[in-house]
Amino acid sequence: xxxxxxxxxxxxxxxxxxxxxxxxxxxxxxxxxxxxxxxxxxxxxxxxxxxxxxxxxxxxxxxxxxxxxxxxxxxxxxxxxxxxxxxx
Numbered sequence: 001x002x003x004x005x006x007x008x009x010x011x012x013x014x015x016x017x018x019x020x021x022x023x024x025x026x027x028x029x030x031x032x033x034x035x036x037x038x039x040x041x042x043x044x045x046x047x048x049x050x051x052x053x054x055x056x057x058x059x060x061x062x063x064x065x066x067x068x069x070x071x072x073x074x075x076x077x078x079x080x081x082x083x084x085x086x087x088x
Contacts, residue, residue, distance in 0.1 A: 003049060004050075004087055006087055008067070012060050016061045018034075019034075019037070019058055019061075021033040021056060021059075022056065022059055023082075024055045025056070029059060032059060033047060043058075052087055054087065055074065055076070055082040056082065056084075070083035
């Protein structure tokens with residue numbers, strides 16, 4: 001199946017200096033993708049993903065955050081939730 005370019009964006013409620021995208025498609029934090037801050041304060045990046053469902057979170061200054069705009073949320077093994085991106 002062909003990979004699609006999928007955009008992820010994160011707008012933190014406080015000023016942060018470093019944001020990364022981590023998920024089951026990056027081997028979580030080991031292969032996290034560095035995000036770029038835009039003028040509006042929103043951080044963005046893209047990932048090439050095949051169709052399917054992917055678990056992910058944002059790591060801002062070392063703290064994990066869910067994506068409020070995610071397609072859905074799913075409980076994880078640490079008692080919190082992961083965001084889910086559905087790629088069609």
